Amino acid sequence: MNTAPAHTAVLIAGGGTSGHVLPALAVARALVDRGLDQREVAFIGASRGIEAELVPAAGFEVTLLPGRGIQRRLTWDNVGAVVGLLRAVGIAVALVRRRRPCAVLAVGGFASAAGSIAALVWRVPLVVADQNARAGAANRLAARWAKACAVAFPGTDLPRSVVTGNPVRPEILAVAAHRDRDGARARLGVPAGRHLLVVFAGSLGATSINRSVWDAALRWSNRSDLAVYHVVGRRDFAAQPPAIRDLVHDSNTTEPSGLWYRAIDYEEHMEVVLDAADLALCRSGGTTVAELAVIGVPAILVPLPIAPRDHQRANAATLVDAGAAVVLDDAAVDADSVVRLVDEWLDDGRLAERAAAARSLGRPDAAAAVAELVEEVAAGGRGR
Secondary structure, X not given: OOOXXXXXXXXXXXXXOHHHHHHHHHHHHHHHHOOOOHHHEEEEEEOOOOHHHHHHHOOOEEEEEOOOOOOOOOOOHHHHHHHHHHHHHHHHHHHHHHHOOOEEEEOOOHHHHHHHHHHHHOOOOEEEEEOOOOOOHHXXXXXXXOOEEEEOOOOOOOOOEEEOXXXXXXXXXXXXXXXXXXXXXHHHOOOOOOEEEEEEOOOOOOHHHHHHHHHHHHHOOOOOOEEEEEEOOOOOHHHOOHXXXXXXXXXXXXXXXXXXXXXXXXXXXXXXXXXXXXEEEEOOOHHHHHHHHHHOOOEEEOOOOOOHHHHHHHHHHHHHHOOOEEEOOHHHOOHHHHHHHHHXXXXXXXXXXXXXXXXXXXXXXXXXXXXXXXXXHHHHOOOO
């Protein structure tokens, strides 16, 4: 980890999930590309969040706060959560006082609330960046005193909003700029001449999607024109039915006479998977929707039913309205619906049209746009 200088130009607050952390890292890299020393960009995160791993690995300093988010229901656990939040705010206030950044960027999640309050206490200009069509609780709070809000979707309910798009990783941008579907399929071991369905739902996966795809795969067992690359997730990987284990094709040297199916627990290179894909079956988090659009992958989207304010359904609407996706309710996910929609979308001759519709919504310059907004706000606040 780099040793940070006494002065921090931009402090990025938030995290918890990759949906918050990956866009934040994309903005951090954009700030460096625009002239900041990497040591001048630092993070405030949560000790329980994925930022504890991802941010140092990317070469940025992170201060990890104790505590956890407050649950949206009455529970005794919230007493401890409030105490933890107060401790976190105290640490964040001391950090902002010591570093005196030119701006704080809040990206959502538990730590962004503490960082935003610290910015308010020391009158540091604040920018909020939200990844979803309906803003999260922490960002709605911070937006009350933010100088500007960078939003991924038109109509996001934050004041003083600027539509920048949702920043995506450089690996995704590289794939979007130089598509190599044949090379990507070769890396995955997918045989030539087949439609490729990719299935994923975050690091843990989604049980409803996994079970439906397993049942669908058995129905597709004789299809020699179809390949399925299934990122099951760590939670359900050991629960694969015996019939599915028998179906899994692990060899790169021989091609099955029927369905080509591969299951893995976790995928480190989703950019390769999306480059290879004809169609995705997945959740509709803000980062997922942004990556599908930038690369141009049509999708069957299954919004997480417990997402706060049903924001995943709102995220999906933009792709659906453009003809690049269809929504399948989580409660309606079963083998029948998966087989029907996958067969329909792969076989109706409109894949290229739908891929183009998705790409038309992509914002590959989103990270640079957010970084520019942060710089503008910082420049306006230097005289405070």
